[in-house]
Amino acid sequence: xxxxxxxxxxxxxxxxxxxVNRVVGPVQKGLDxxxxxxxxxxxxxxxxxxxxxxxxxxxxxxxxxxxxEETLSSFTLESGSWEKHVDYNVYQPQVMFGMHxxxxxALNKLDxxxxxxxxxxxxxxxxxxxxxxxxxxxxxxxxxxxxxxxADTVQHGFDMFLTDxxxxxxxxxxxxxxxxxxxxxxxxxxxxxxxxxxxxxxREKSSKFTTHVDTxxxxxxxxxxxxxxxxxxWGDKCLSCGTCANVCPTCYCYGVQETVDMxxxxxxxxxxxxxxxLIDFAEVAGGHNFRPEAxxxxxxxxxxxxxxxxxxxxxxxxxxxxxxxxxxLANINVPEVIASVxxxx
Amino acid sequence: MPANLTYLGVELARPRVAFFELSSCEGCQLQLLNNEATLxxxxxxxxxxxxxxxxxxxxxxxxxxxxxxxxxxxxxxxxLAEIRKKAKVMVAFGSCACFGGVNQLKNRFSDQxxxxxxVYGDFHVDTQLARPISDVVKVDLxxxxxxxxxxEVERIVTDLLLGKAINHPKYPVCMECKAxxxxxxxxLGEPCLGPVTRAGCDAWCPSNRMGCWGCRGPADAANIPQxxxxxxxxxxxxxxxxxxxxxxxxxxxxxxxIRKKG
Amino acid sequence: MVEKIAFVDVLKDKAVDDLxxxxxxxxxxxxxxxxxxxxxxxxxxxYQIQIKDPDERNRxxxxxxxxxxxxxxxxxxxxxxxxxxPLRRGDxxxxxxxxxxxxxxxxxxxRGAEVGISxxxxxxxxxxxxxxxxxxxxxxGLGLVPLRAPILHVLEHRSRYGEVDIIYGAKQPSELLFTYxxxxxxxxxxxxxxxVDKADESWQGPVGLITETLKERIVVRNxxxxxxxxxxxxxxxxxxxxxxxxxxxxxxxPMQKMFVSLERRMHCGRGKCCRxxxxxxxxxxxxxxFDYWTVMNLKEAI
Numbered sequence: 058x059x060x061x062x063x064x065x066x067x068x069x070x071x072x073x074x075x076x077v078n079r080v081v082g083p084v085q086k087g088l089d090x091x092x093x094x095x096x097x098x099x100x101x102x103x104x105x106x107x108x109x110x111x112x113x114x115x116x117x118x119x120x121x122x123x124x125x126e127e128t129l130s131s132f133t134l135e136s137g138s139w140e141k142h143v144d145y146n147v148y149q150p151q152v153m154f155g156m157h158x159x160x161x162x163a164l165n166k167l168d169x170x171x172x173x174x175x176x177x178x179x180x181x182x183x184x185x186x187x188x189x190x191x192x193x194x195x196x197x198x199x200x201x202x203x204x205x206x207x208a209d210t211v212q213h214g215f216d217m218f219l220t221d222x223x224x225x226x227x228x229x230x231x232x233x234x235x236x237x238x239x240x241x242x243x244x245x246x247x248x249x250x251x252x253x254x255x256x257x258x259x260r261e262k263s264s265k266f267t268t269h270v271d272t273x274x275x276x277x278x279x280x281x282x283x284x285x286x287x288x289x290x291w292g293d294k295c296l297s298c299g300t301c302a303n304v305c306p307t308c309y310c311y312g313v314q315e316t317v318d319m320x321x322x323x324x325x326x327x328x329x330x331x332x333x334x335l336i337d338f339a340e341v342a343g344g345h346n347f348r349p350e351a352x353x354x355x356x357x358x359x360x361x362x363x364x365x366x367x368x369x370x371x372x373x374x375x376x377x378x379x380x381x382x383x384x385x386l387a388n389i390n391v392p393e394v395i396a397s398v399x400x401x402x
Numbered sequence: 403m404p405a406n407l408t409y410l411g412v413e414l415a416r417p418r419v420a421f422f423e424l425s426s427c428e429g430c431q432l433q434l435l436n437n438e439a440t441l442x443x444x445x446x447x448x449x450x451x452x453x454x455x456x457x458x459x460x461x462x463x464x465x466x467x468x469x470x471x472x473x474x475x476x477x478x479x480x481x482l483a484e485i486r487k488k489a490k491v492m493v494a495f496g497s498c499a500c501f502g503g504v505n506q507l508k509n510r511f512s513d514q515x516x517x518x519x520x521v522y523g524d525f526h527v528d529t530q531l532a533r534p535i536s537d538v539v540k541v542d543l544x545x546x547x548x549x550x551x552x553x554e555v556e557r558i559v560t561d562l563l564l565g566k567a568i569n570h571p572k573y574p575v576c577m578e579c580k581a582x583x584x585x586x587x588x589x590l591g592e593p594c595l596g597p598v599t600r601a602g603c604d605a606w607c608p609s610n611r612m613g614c615w616g617c618r619g620p621a622d623a624a625n626i627p628q629x630x631x632x633x634x635x636x637x638x639x640x641x642x643x644x645x646x647x648x649x650x651x652x653x654x655x656x657x658x659x660i661r662k663k664g
Numbered sequence: 665m666v667e668k669i670a671f672v673d674v675l676k677d678k679a680v681d682d683l684x685x686x687x688x689x690x691x692x693x694x695x696x697x698x699x700x701x702x703x704x705x706x707x708x709x710x711y712q713i714q715i716k717d718p719d720e721r722n723r724x725x726x727x728x729x730x731x732x733x734x735x736x737x738x739x740x741x742x743x744x745x746x747x748x749x750p751l752r753r754g755d756x757x758x759x760x761x762x763x764x765x766x767x768x769x770x771x772x773x774x775r776g777a778e779v780g781i782s783x784x785x786x787x788x789x790x791x792x793x794x795x796x797x798x799x800x801x802x803x804x805g806l807g808l809v810p811l812r813a814p815i816l817h818v819l820e821h822r823s824r825y826g827e828v829d830i831i832y833g834a835k836q837p838s839e840l841l842f843t844y845x846x847x848x849x850x851x852x853x854x855x856x857x858x859x860v861d862k863a864d865e866s867w868q869g870p871v872g873l874i875t876e877t878l879k880e881r882i883v884v885r886n887x888x889x890x891x892x893x894x895x896x897x898x899x900x901x902x903x904x905x906x907x908x909x910x911x912x913x914x915x916x917x918p919m920q921k922m923f924v925s926l927e928r929r930m931h932c933g934r935g936k937c938c939r940x941x942x943x944x945x946x947x948x949x950x951x952x953x954f955d956y957w958t959v960m961n962l963k964e965a966i
Contacts, residue, residue: 077668090591097583116583125581130691132737137411138778139737143691150669175949176934179687183674234669283963296597297623299573303580310938313931317738319443319560321409324738330581331939335573336623338939341929342742342764351623357941360963365944384580386588386597386632387625410736412772565772566739566765 059230060247067242068219068226072104074241075152078189081121082154083111101154109155110221112198117160117306117380118153122167122184125303125330129180129313132324139324147183155193159201159376161215162208163306164190169370171309180328189234192218194258197266200379202392204263205270208376220258227255270392271399272363272373278399279364283356287397292352294387299332301358301381301389307374308332333358359394407447407563414563420452420464421495422485424478425505425532426471430496430550431455437552444556447563464488466562468495468545472505472532472651479538486539491562494534494541497548497617501651504548505532510648534651543568548617548650551603571601572622575614579605587613593638595646598624598653619652626656690934693735693780694720698773699755704841707761708806709771710747714755715781721754727788728813729925729953733933734758735780736773740766743930745952746784747809749816756781759809759841785933787953789814789923791821794895798826798885802908804833804874804900808841810925810952811899819852826893828854829881833874833904836860837867857881874900875907882915891916898956899925909956922956 063071072080084106086097096111098118130143164185171181192215203209211218216235220227227247230236247255282288302308312331317324331338334354339347348354366374375391382390407414421431434444435456451461467489473479486492497503509531511517518527535541543562545555558568571577575596579586582605587594594613596605600621607614620626626647633643644660647653675688700712713734715721726732726746735741742764748757762771773779791814799818803811811830818825830849834840837860849856859870859877870877885894896912898905905924912922928940928947940947943963954962 087585087590089585089589095585095589115585116580120583134410134737137408139410141691141693141737141780145674148671150671152669171936174935175684176690176936177685177687178934178936179674179690182687183672186672186674187669189669280963294625294628296574296576296625296628297621298576298597300576300580303577309936311931312937312939313741315736315738315740316557317409317560317564319440319447319556321407321414321447326737326741331937332573332577333938335577336621337572339929341927342767347928351625357943361938361941361944365941368944384586386576386586387628409738410769411774411777412769564739565768 059236060251061228061230061239061244062222062225062247062251063228063239063242063244064225067244068109069104070242071238072107072154074238075154075189076102078150078152080152080154081118082107082109083114084108085111086115098153107154109193111155112195113157113201113378113380115380115384116304117163117378118156119163119306121151121153122164122188123181123309123330127180127328129326129328131326134322134324145179145183147187150187150189151184153188153190156190156215157195157378158192158211158218159203159208159378160306161190161192161211162203162376163378165211165214166307166366166370166372166374166376167309168214170366189232190215190217191235194218194220194262196262198379199267200383200390201266201377202268202270202379203377204266205268205272206373206375206377208378209262209266210259220255222251222254222258225251227251268379268392270377270395271401272395275373275395276364276367279360282398285398287394288352288356290352291389291394291397292350292355294389295334295351295355296387297334297336297351297354298386299335300384300386301334302332303330304380304384306376306378306380307362310338333361355389359398363395409564414565417448417466417491417563418451418461418464419448419466419468420461420485420489421450421454422452422467422469422481423454424469424471424481424499424535425474426496426498426503428455428470430470430498430547431468433549433552434555437556440556444559447559462488466491466493468493469499469535470495472498472502473535473538474505474529474532476528476530482535482539491542492535492539493543493545494536495545496550497546497619497650497652498532499535500544500546501619501654502532502534503650506651506654507648508532532651544570546570546600546618546652547603551606554602573601574621574624575599575601575603575605575608575618577601578603579608581605582609584608587611588632588636591636593633593636593642593646595629597632598626598629600652613646615646615649616652617650619650620656624656626653626660630660693782694724696779696781698775698777698779701773701775704759704843705839708759708841709762710842711758711760711770712755713758713779713781716778724754724784726750726756726784728791728817729788729810729923730784730786731810731933731952732756732758732781732783733785733930734766734770735782736766736769737780739769740764741780741931742766743785743933743948745810745813745925747812749820750813751816751820757812759806759812761806783933785948787951789897789925789953791817795821795824796826798828798889798894800829800831800881800885800894800896800912802831802874802878802896802898802900804904804908805835805839806841807898807900807904807925808832809899811897812842814897815849815854819849819854822852827885827889829885830854830856831874831877831881832856832858833877833900834858834860836862837864855881874904875911878908878911882911887916891918894921896922897924898922909959913956919957919960920955923953924956924959925952926954926959927952 216232218229595616600618931937935949
């Protein structure tokens with residue numbers, strides 16, 4: 058890996074250089090009822106709109122990779138015959154300016170199931186491969202447990218990763234594209250002082266986590282406690298509303314709908330991200346529902362994230378961003394659910 | 403206008419449809435007329451024989467009846483029975499027809515004579531409690547919403563023509579609200595029935611920063627006790643919750659339960 | 665001078681001949697034609713479907729137990745287990761009951777109608793491994809549908825297998841599938857045992873639960889051959905295979921020699937939508953054919 062440092066105001070220049078492309082980054086979207094700012098990943102035209110010191114965003118950047126709704130194919134029909142048209146809906150590369158480690162780790166996890174597996178999906182692959190990602194170091198929030206999930210640092214899946222060293226940025230450079238863009242601004246070789254300061258920031262970050270999840274033997278514990286009553290207690294709270302899946306950077310489950318145009322000359326096949334907590338997620342034609350109760354669906358969600366994915370890829374599908382817990386009106390959150398299944402409360 | 407419609411080589415019968423209105427604002431029917439861009443396509447799918455807002459003729463030969471409005475008078479019961487006799491498919495069109503709608507708010511008052519005097523003064527109007535049309539006749543299909551969403555109506559009519567089953571979303575509005583990446587209204591300090599109300603509106607109100615009032619009735623797994631806890635936790639009174647749940651009539655059974663518990 | 669980031673065409677990333685990893689295959693549909701429709705019962709029909717393009721037709725091969733996704737534009741797409749012999753190239757038979765949008769619309773299509781096919785997907789019954797041994801094929805109701813491909817395989821390679829039992833239970837005689845082939849199956853030295861829950865006037869055979877017939881056949885085939893020399897294939901409603909697999913296990917048949925085909929709703933068939941997951945196992949990738957040991961370890965299977 059190649060490291061560089063550059064003065065803070067050089068970042069404006071880097072933004073300008075990159076802004077010939079579409080740039081997406083964290084901006085302030087509004088204030089909540091307690092006047093706290095709410096952040097969101099939006100298309101950014103002006104560097105001053107970026108809030109690179111954002112604590113976390115309400116929603117992940119998922120919609121730029123896995124939109125909530127996407128056309129898979131369309132059909133034109135003529136006298137009993139039809140033609141299928143497929144479009145991956147990607148026309149230009151995008152720059153993701155300022156993603157946290159958890160969100161980049163989320164993409165790396167999605168890559169495993171959506172690209173590096175049998176039947177890779179071109180809709181995701183085309184977007185993912187056309188992203189230029191600049192990561193940025195962050196400080197843990199009270200709801201963050203990325204460290205417990207091994208997602209507080211990220212090793213790959215980005216082009217460049219920046220750490221704020223006060224008056225300058227420490228840059229890890231992973232791609233030649235990133236290297237070439239950095240040639241457009243004034244950079245210096247990272248010195249031993251820079252290394253030291255970088256390590257200091259990392260140490261400080263590590264020390265600031267207040268929320269932890271014990272993942273020791275979690276796959277076994279989830280199997281053992283499959284019939285445990287705690288699931289029912291959480292199920293009673295669950296609204297079966299799908300909010301947790303929609304704010305999750307790694308939830309990728311979906312449903313397909315086919316619709317016919319009113320002129321009967323065309324049809325569309327659409328994919329919508331779905332949530333395993335929605336009541337009809339496992340309903341089959343004819344009406345039988347394999348998971349009719351809220352607690353069974355909630356349990357399945359934890360199974361997929363913390364057991365099934367681990368079995369398949371030796372890592373959890375959860376990055377510990379804590380967004381699901383923050384957004385859940387019923388206060389269902391990963392650290393408490395897992396602690397209760399482990400009987401640690 | 404094509405006499406025969408086909409899809410994938412299968413002949414489809416173009417249904418004769420009629421629109422009726424009971425006690426309502428007729429705003430749901432207006433939704434259909436609002437959609438000029440697709441109106442012609444819509445009219446090529448069905449043969450409209452009666453539509454007061456859009457045509458002078460009024461035919462009596464129809465297979466599908468769209469009934470808007472709630473039942474509030476005795477003569478409407480007779481009218482509904484007549485429509486039911488003729489219609490193969492009886493559609494409750496909009497929240498008033500499905501649940502009683504805003505009209506049924508008057509049912510909250512124990513003294514209905516007082517309500518009449520307040521509203522109509524000395525003018526004698528023979529009204530009863532407002533009821534959904536399913537209280538009077540068998541309903542085959544509900545189209546929810548106050549007002550109905552025109553895109554949804556168009557899809558439903560297309561699906562009816564094709565013989566596809568009409569499946570409403572079973573999940574609540576939150577799902578669509580989050581797909582629109584809205585800030586939760588509770589975070590903005592406003593009450594919202596999004597967590598328990600049937601989706602299908604694309605979170606119309608919450609996306610415009612208006613809390614949901616439940617016009618589409620309860621979602622399939624509506625967790626009302628949890629909804630009540632959420633309202634309380636955010637500092638809203640039981641009355642605020644009941645006001646919302648009662649607004650369109652879709653949550654009548656739940657309201658009764660909450661009132662019983664006190 | 666600043667240049668835009670170069671656009672990557674992902675379709676050029678993967679070798680086109682690797683069907684399982686070729687990105688362009690994901691939403692690719694073979695155009696196919698319904699060449700014949702044959703009503704099997706009041707609710708089930710057998711569709712003969714042929715891929716239109718001759719090259720694609722020749723390349724289409726499958727193993728018994730695999731499924732295809734069948735698509736009608738604007739109506740829907742669903743998985744269907746292939747009911748015909750793998751020896752037939754690119755011309756498949758699907759036995760379909762009208763229960764949803766897709767299947768009901770399909771029933772209105774005429775011979776010659778165009779449909780979309782993709783696949784084949786999923787795991788298969790290990791018919792090669794079963795060679796030289798006895799086979800018990802046990803089906804309840806529609807469970808005969810995924811079993812017909814292995815049955816036909818056995819018929820076509822009869823000398824490679826030992827004693828073959830088909831044990832088939834249906835609610836009533838009118839619901840029996842593939843009745844026109846029973847004579848042929850029997851002539852190929854297959855012991856076909858049918859039992860119905862409820863008889864009608866025409867019914868001469870036994871009446872009762874499938875487990876009763878199975879009990880008799882277990883005695884005939886004896887514990888020793890069951891333990892050492894027999895494979896079983898089981899398909900039917902969850903309650904049925906739970907009991908059947910339990911009986912076979914108790915009779916000494918090893919769990920890893922018992923195969924079941926599970927059914928779940930699928931939206932993609934390609935291990936992406938998660939709708940068919942049992943626990944966290946994809947029925948479309950790791951199934952639909954599982955050995956019974958695996959099923960025992962799937963939390964939600966039965």
